[in-house]
Amino acid sequence: MKNKFLISICLLIPSMFFAQQALIGTIKDKNNPKKNSGIFGANVYWLHTSVGVTTDQKGEFKIPYKKEYQKLVISFVGYKSDTITVNSLTPVRHYLTESNTLEEVAVSAKKSSTQRSYLQTQNLVTINSDELLKAACCNLSESFETNPSIDVNFSDALTGTKQIQMLGLTSPYLLITQENIPSIRGAAQVFGLTFTPGTWVESIQITKGAGSVVNGFESISGQINTELVKPSTNHKFYLNVYGAVGGRLELNTHFNQKVSEKWQTGLYVHGNYRGEKFDKNNDNFLDNPLAEQINVMNRWQYTNAEKGWVSFINFRYLDDSKQVGEINFNPEVDKGSSTVWGSEIKTKRFDTSLKIGYVFPEMPFQNMGFQADYSNHKQDSYFGLRDYNIQHQSFYSNFIFSSIIGDTRNKFKTGVSFTYDKYEEFVSTVMNPNFDRKENSIGTFFEYAYDNADNLSVTAGLRLDHHNLLGTFVTPRLHMRYVPWGRGVLRASVGRGKRSANIFAENQQLFASSRAIIIENAGGNIYGLDPEVAWNYGVSFLQGYKFFGRKGDVTFDFYQTNFSNQVVVDWENPQEISFYNLEGKSIANSFQVEMNQNIIPYFNTRFSYKFYDVSADYKSGNLAKALQAKHRFFANVSYETKKEESDASWKFDVTYNWIGEQRLPNTNNQLPKYSDSYNLLNTQITKVFSKKFEVYAGAENITNYKQKNPILGSDNPFGANFDTTIIYAPVFGSNFYAGLRFKID
Amino acid sequence: MKNIFLLAVVLLVSTSAFAQKKNAKVSFEVDGVCMMCKQRIEKAALKTKGVKYAKWDVNTHELSLIIDERKTNTEVVKKTIAGVGHDTKDFKAPKEAYDNLHECCKYRDEQVKEDHKKPKK
Numbered sequence: 001m002k003n004k005f006l007i008s009i010c011l012l013i014p015s016m017f018f019a020q021q022a023l024i025g026t027i028k029d030k031n032n033p034k035k036n037s038g039i040f041g042a043n044v045y046w047l048h049t050s051v052g053v054t055t056d057q058k059g060e061f062k063i064p065y066k067k068e069y070q071k072l073v074i075s076f077v078g079y080k081s082d083t084i085t086v087n088s089l090t091p092v093r094h095y096l097t098e099s100n101t102l103e104e105v106a107v108s109a110k111k112s113s114t115q116r117s118y119l120q121t122q123n124l125v126t127i128n129s130d131e132l133l134k135a136a137c138c139n140l141s142e143s144f145e146t147n148p149s150i151d152v153n154f155s156d157a158l159t160g161t162k163q164i165q166m167l168g169l170t171s172p173y174l175l176i177t178q179e180n181i182p183s184i185r186g187a188a189q190v191f192g193l194t195f196t197p198g199t200w201v202e203s204i205q206i207t208k209g210a211g212s213v214v215n216g217f218e219s220i221s222g223q224i225n226t227e228l229v230k231p232s233t234n235h236k237f238y239l240n241v242y243g244a245v246g247g248r249l250e251l252n253t254h255f256n257q258k259v260s261e262k263w264q265t266g267l268y269v270h271g272n273y274r275g276e277k278f279d280k281n282n283d284n285f286l287d288n289p290l291a292e293q294i295n296v297m298n299r300w301q302y303t304n305a306e307k308g309w310v311s312f313i314n315f316r317y318l319d320d321s322k323q324v325g326e327i328n329f330n331p332e333v334d335k336g337s338s339t340v341w342g343s344e345i346k347t348k349r350f351d352t353s354l355k356i357g358y359v360f361p362e363m364p365f366q367n368m369g370f371q372a373d374y375s376n377h378k379q380d381s382y383f384g385l386r387d388y389n390i391q392h393q394s395f396y397s398n399f400i401f402s403s404i405i406g407d408t409r410n411k412f413k414t415g416v417s418f419t420y421d422k423y424e425e426f427v428s429t430v431m432n433p434n435f436d437r438k439e440n441s442i443g444t445f446f447e448y449a450y451d452n453a454d455n456l457s458v459t460a461g462l463r464l465d466h467h468n469l470l471g472t473f474v475t476p477r478l479h480m481r482y483v484p485w486g487r488g489v490l491r492a493s494v495g496r497g498k499r500s501a502n503i504f505a506e507n508q509q510l511f512a513s514s515r516a517i518i519i520e521n522a523g524g525n526i527y528g529l530d531p532e533v534a535w536n537y538g539v540s541f542l543q544g545y546k547f548f549g550r551k552g553d554v555t556f557d558f559y560q561t562n563f564s565n566q567v568v569v570d571w572e573n574p575q576e577i578s579f580y581n582l583e584g585k586s587i588a589n590s591f592q593v594e595m596n597q598n599i600i601p602y603f604n605t606r607f608s609y610k611f612y613d614v615s616a617d618y619k620s621g622n623l624a625k626a627l628q629a630k631h632r633f634f635a636n637v638s639y640e641t642k643k644e645e646s647d648a649s650w651k652f653d654v655t656y657n658w659i660g661e662q663r664l665p666n667t668n669n670q671l672p673k674y675s676d677s678y679n680l681l682n683t684q685i686t687k688v689f690s691k692k693f694e695v696y697a698g699a700e701n702i703t704n705y706k707q708k709n710p711i712l713g714s715d716n717p718f719g720a721n722f723d724t725t726i727i728y729a730p731v732f733g734s735n736f737y738a739g740l741r742f743k744i745d
Numbered sequence: 746m747k748n749i750f751l752l753a754v755v756l757l758v759s760t761s762a763f764a765q766k767k768n769a770k771v772s773f774e775v776d777g778v779c780m781m782c783k784q785r786i787e788k789a790a791l792k793t794k795g796v797k798y799a800k801w802d803v804n805t806h807e808l809s810l811i812i813d814e815r816k817t818n819t820e821v822v823k824k825t826i827a828g829v830g831h832d833t834k835d836f837k838a839p840k841e842a843y844d845n846l847h848e849c850c851k852y853r854d855e856q857v858k859e860d861h862k863k864p865k866k
Contacts, residue, residue: 043772043773043807045774047805052774073805073807075772075802075805075807075809076772081802081804081805081807083804083805362768362770362811363768363797363798363811364798364811365797365798365811404797404798406797407791407796407797407798407799408791408797408798408799409791452788453784453787453788453791454784454788
């Protein structure tokens with residue numbers, strides 16, 4: 001009897017104990033806190049247990065509590081799961097935030113400053129803002145210095161503009177997009193990269209080989225997309241000041257402001273100025289242009305996570321002017337003179353764009369997007385006695401719908417795009433100096449992506465375009481990714497691209513020479529020439545590994561671009577430049593091996609060797625592409641000290657480039673057949689004082705390597721031998737700079 | 746008569762409450778420890794006919810699904826997941842399936858659980 005009594009007491013006590021110990025609470029939507037009803041059906045459970053309940057229609061719950069339970073997990077589909085610590089039985093009131101799928105796509109993870117993707121089907125490298133800060137300066141064309149996939153060349157001896165190359169092909173063969181809207185094309189081709197200030201860039205995605213069909217048919221050797229800073233994620237105030245011994249001053253300010261619950265805006269102002277004259281090589285020509293640029297962007301961001309809408313509206317205005325030529329050239333007096341040679345390049349550009357994205361609230365895998373962009377790019381310039389003016393107005397729009405077939409292993413994107421380009425071009429010194437043309441195209445695309453959620457993914461895309469000058473044509477693109485074993489990724493791609501070559505805008509350096517311009521009219525639609533068509537094939541293998549416990553990876557890339565038609569730019573006659581349709585072969589082969597190795601925490605190295613075999617059939621026979629190094633070696637070493645509590649740290653970065661010999665075009669023996677190989681060394685040190693403030697200083701081209709004879713015939717710029725186009729090495733020599741960054745959040 | 750009416754009302758209410766949605770959000774807990782588990786769980790879920798979307802959270806162990814209720818239900822998904830070696834509240838994975846898991850994924854083992862709790866470098 002006594003026993004029974006005891007047992008019953010024992011049973012009673014814990015059950016009473018449990019009965020009392022229950023935690024109650026309410027779960028609500030953070031974006032809609034005033035709404036009385038909470039979230040219905042949210043899961044509430046204790047971490048690492050099977051004790052869980054769901055909320056009722058008011059968002060309320062009651063869950064058994066034990067002392068051992070400490071972490072309460074709250075989750076609901078479409079919202080970010082939260083884990084909260086519970087120490088007492090005080091009723092819980094918790095707000096869940098809706099997870100925004102659109103934002104997740106745009107913002108890249110910040111784990112490593114450069115990331116080679118293991119998961120993407122395409123051969124994609126992401127450079128985020130940390131990597132961009134490794135080379136402080138200054139605009140998009142200089143943002144690739146620490147990335148071996150992109151080579152930086154110099155377009156001419158006068159402006160010193162850096163031109164980028166990928167797979168051995170210059171930027172016109174790359175599709176350069178800004179937030180997935182084609183941006184640097186047409187008239188903006190040569191200087192366009194210098195018109196995007198570095199601080200505006202949030203991250204860059206580089207895709208090697210044929211790109212996606214979603215963004216058009218123009219990409220041939222790859223795609224570079226830049227994501228700009230966004231009002232919602234950028235600092236409230238940001239200031240960047242830069243000054244170089246070479247006389248270059250830059251100023252960047254950002255202001256970001258929340259306007260209302262759903263609207264945010266940002267104003268970004270950039271200015272740069274170079275007013276000092278340098279002639280270190282005593283050729284009587286400015287080594288660097290005198291330059292001024294004002295660049296203003298205003299962004300509006302609308303986010304309604306609850307309903308699934310995201311939108312961006314951009315306005316941008318640019319005014320850039322450069323003066324190059326002889327050191328004592330004064331444009332007000334000497335413009336049009338045939339005694340003092342000088343040149344001015346003035347560019348004004350207005351840009352506006354709209355993006356709207358919608359994610360179906362009930363279906364996170366289904367969304368729609370619409371992009372539209374209008375730009376007006378106007379360049380007025382003269383080079384000695386040659387005038388070159390171009391105005392390019394462009395309208396672009398693209399509608400994309402993406403969803404799944406059955407489940408998320410089978411995804412598709414489809415849509416319609418429309419483009420309109422109006423060119424008004426004037427080139428003096430040719431027979432018919434006006435080259436006006438209008439291009440428009442309408443196209444539709446379908447891209448299917450299969451992913452077995454394990455080791456195989458395939459993306460197959462097809463687009464059909466009707467273009468008034470290029471005709472009606474099909475653009476196929478195929479990408480494949482296969483994981484044969486752990487941390488090994490094999491990729492392959494094949495695709496076709498087609499474009500109209502803007503022969504003058506893309507080869508503007510020709511105007512600063514005495515070369516006669518010859519266009520061999522073949523009755524085509526663009527300057528009498530045919531559109532360029534090429535196939536690109538590539539394979540790539542990435543292997544991640546651990547070496548003495550330190551992470552590393554190695555990548556082998558092989559790509560071939562095979563032109564079935566190309567507008568050949570022939571520099572082989574020193575008195576002429578001629579453009580003609582390719583007859584025969586034009587092939588660009590590239591091979592790259594890249595290794596990333598972590599040595600000790602915060603100490604990383606990157607090495608790369610690149611081999612390019614680029615050749616084409618010219619009138620004078622098959623020749624290797626001029627001013628293209630066959631072999632290149634790249635190394636980058638970076639070290640960061642561990643962050644202190646105040647966030648203070650030091651960052652060190654060194655980049656080394658070895659550029660092999662390059663074939664020079666025929667110059668009637670003024671220059672040798674091949675250039676010498678040379679080394680370039682850059683370094684930067686950053687001292688971070690706190691989250692708010694940091695200063696940096698750096699040196700470019702420390703070994704002070706300069707091309708000896710950058711301007712041919714500089715003693716007589718109006719004579720027959722004047723030529724500034726044969727540039728294989730820096731003109732300016734070493735440069736030292738310093739700057740600061742200040743931010744308020 | 747009254748009874749029949751009541752019955753009809755009850756039937757109506759229950760059917761409307763259990764209307765089969767084309768895109769129904771459901772979620773439940775699935776035991777597992779690592780990113781390999783995540784891949785295995787999501788793959789198994791997606792391979793179940795009628796499952797459109799699957800995401801497993803490695804920290805909370807919650808599997809979020811969007812399913813076509815006309816074609817499947819959570820029981821079926823749970824069974825499939827148990828089949829590849831992962832426990833849910835209602836279905837324990839058979840021994841053979843569990844034994845087939847990679848060493849790192851043995852979520853029933855306290856030691857393995859501990860290993861995964863360590864903060865990631």
